[in-house]
Amino acid sequence: MKKITIIILFVAGTSLHAQNPVLNGNKPVYRIRLTTINDNRLEGLLLEIKDSSVLIYPGKRKDWKNKIHYSAAEFGFSSIKDIRLKKKNGTWRGLIIGGGIGTAVFAGSLLIPNRMEKNHHAVYTFFAIPIGLITGAIVGSTSRKKFHINSSEPTFHEFQNSMR
Amino acid sequence: MKITKLYYLLPLFLLVMMGTIDAKDVVDPNSQSSRRLNFVVSTKQKKFDAAPFSFQLQARIMRLFHKKELHLIIARSTEEAVNEIITILKKKNATIGNLWFDSHGHWQRRRSLFEVGEEEFNYQTIRDSVLTLHLQKLAAYCDTNTKVGIGSCYGGASYTVPAIENFPAQRMNGDSLMIGVSKLFNNATVYACESFVLTGPAIMNAGYALCGAPLRKKFKDPIYVPVWEKLGEWNCYSGKTGSFESRVSVSLDPDGSIYVKGKNYLALKRNKGKLPKKLSAFRKGNYNLAYLYQSI
Numbered sequence: 261m262k263k264i265t266i267i268i269l270f271v272a273g274t275s276l277h278a279q280n281p282v283l284n285g286n287k288p289v290y291r292i293r294l295t296t297i298n299d300n301r302l303e304g305l306l307l308e309i310k311d312s313s314v315l316i317y318p319g320k321r322k323d324w325k326n327k328i329h330y331s332a333a334e335f336g337f338s339s340i341k342d343i344r345l346k347k348k349n350g351t352w353r354g355l356i357i358g359g360g361i362g363t364a365v366f367a368g369s370l371l372i373p374n375r376m377e378k379n380h381h382a383v384y385t386f387f388a389i390p391i392g393l394i395t396g397a398i399v400g401s402t403s404r405k406k407f408h409i410n411s412s413e414p415t416f417h418e419f420q421n422s423m424r
Numbered sequence: 425m426k427i428t429k430l431y432y433l434l435p436l437f438l439l440v441m442m443g444t445i446d447a448k449d450v451v452d453p454n455s456q457s458s459r460r461l462n463f464v465v466s467t468k469q470k471k472f473d474a475a476p477f478s479f480q481l482q483a484r485i486m487r488l489f490h491k492k493e494l495h496l497i498i499a500r501s502t503e504e505a506v507n508e509i510i511t512i513l514k515k516k517n518a519t520i521g522n523l524w525f526d527s528h529g530h531w532q533r534r535r536s537l538f539e540v541g542e543e544e545f546n547y548q549t550i551r552d553s554v555l556t557l558h559l560q561k562l563a564a565y566c567d568t569n570t571k572v573g574i575g576s577c578y579g580g581a582s583y584t585v586p587a588i589e590n591f592p593a594q595r596m597n598g599d600s601l602m603i604g605v606s607k608l609f610n611n612a613t614v615y616a617c618e619s620f621v622l623t624g625p626a627i628m629n630a631g632y633a634l635c636g637a638p639l640r641k642k643f644k645d646p647i648y649v650p651v652w653e654k655l656g657e658w659n660c661y662s663g664k665t666g667s668f669e670s671r672v673s674v675s676l677d678p679d680g681s682i683y684v685k686g687k688n689y690l691a692l693k694r695n696k697g698k699l700p701k702k703l704s705a706f707r708k709g710n711y712n713l714a715y716l717y718q719s720i
Contacts, residue, residue: 299708300589302717318714331720333713339589 282306282423284348288324292316293404294335295342297411302333306345309420312337312413321348337416340409351401358396362389460521460569461513462680465497465505467527467541478623479526479575486628486678493521494680501541502558513565520562522571522681523609529577529621531648532715534585536598536616538576547597550604563610568664570612571682572605573674575634580616580659583650591716599668602661611663615674615682618654628676632656635673635689637702644702645711652703656689 282289288305294316295301305324308315313336319328347353365388407419464483466476483496495512499505513519527538537546549555566572574580581596602614617634620643624633635656637643643651658674661667672688689695 295709296589296713298589300713301709301711302713304714304717316714318717330714330718333717 282309287348288317288321289348290345291321291348293342293344293346294340296335297339297341299341302335304333307332309423310334311420312416314340314343337409337413338411340411340416343407343409343419345405345407346403347405350403351397354396354398354400354403355393356396358392358394358399359389360392361396362392365392459518460493461495461516461518462493462522462524463495463497463509463512463520464524464526464680465499465509465540467539468498468500475528475623476526479627482623482627483526483680486680490679494678499541502543502556505540506558506561510561510565518565519567520565520570520609522573523562523566523612524573524676524680524682525575527574527576527579529579530719531578531585531651532719534591534594534596534716534719536574536576536579536581536596536601538574538579538601545601545605547600547604550601550608556608559608563608566610566612568611568613568662570609572609572612572614573676573682574602574605574614574616575621577617577620578651579621580614581618581651581654582659583618583654585650586647588647588716589713599659599661602659602668606661606663609663613663614661615658615671615684617674618657618659619651620655628678628680630675630677630683630685632673632675632685632689632692634675641710642712643710644706646706646708647711649703649706652699655695655699658684660684 288307290306291303292306292314293301293303294314302316302318304316304318305321306314307317313334316333316335317324317330318333319330323330369388407415407422409415409419464479466480466483469476480496480498483494487494487496495509497505497508499508509520525538525540527540530537533546535546537544539545543555545556545559553560578596579598580602581598584593584595587593598616598618602616606612606614620636620638621634622636622638624636627633637652637655656673658671660669660671662669671684672691673685675683675685677683690699
């Protein structure tokens, strides 16, 4: 029994250790836009956050999907000014959340009919869901996490910790 | 990179028609030998690409009016292109007057080059007898009066690409490529551009359609400054004399022969004083460094 527990703990421990927060299975989760200290720009997919650097696949999701091999670009914290991250499927997630909120508003108006006049109810019914969907999609597609590294090691570690 | 403007597709036919009428007055008499044929070699595209599509379309239209001189070769490889050219030459008992390679240039590879299908020819590969095996067969049909045009952007670039991040400064070696091409084609005269080569409307109208600057933001980065400074500037290497001439702008005649313009593109009245203004608006970060990593 003891042996089994140890084995389970070991397996769980190693799997946790091997888990890369920026990869979902084999697919990169984040699209990265890195600005170097010289104001140059690199856009790609975030592969790994190391102790003092980031590893980037210099292509698009489509290239990754088609297994196009590009050599990864590595940038140390000393050469990084800004990092902007965009999560995969942000638009869809925004659509779902916005649509959900819109539906909730619509459902709320149905549940409490006495509080509203009839024409108000019609307006809410007509606009709530599409407005929710559109707003959600816009917010989802434009939202980005931004980190100012400015060649500073502590700031880079903050970024590293926030991604765990 | 070959750049295309698509807004002209509707009036294109009219412009080309006008071009056939206007350009008859400016054709170089030296290239009008009855036994010389002009060839335009372009790559057969797997996916739609606006630049070669536009070029091929315009060449096809011009071929309707110049069937005797102009031949458009759309091939997947040099082997295919060369076989087709030799078949035509043998059939008509002719030699090559003008040979134009329509191709993309790749700034991210940081060297002058042109491509036929998936075969890349740069200052190194042009010297490789195995890689140029098929092109060598054309030497028998070329002489010092043959003109060869490298129609790719930066095909004749002689400057050095500035260093950027982990990438050191690197010479483009377009001059070496031109010498290599000239030797390959029996000391022919080679023309290649220092800057961008556009596929604008009426490309075979002996005008300035090949010259100009693209609109995309990525080209407005300081890394492109050497290219912009030489807008519309073409180099000429004469295999006969073994010397370079920094020519003014080059164009294509309606029959596919290479035509050297009398004035540089930047010296035109409409372009005077524009370049410094444009260069001052360049910003770092417009160019994505990922392109450079992709070419490693």
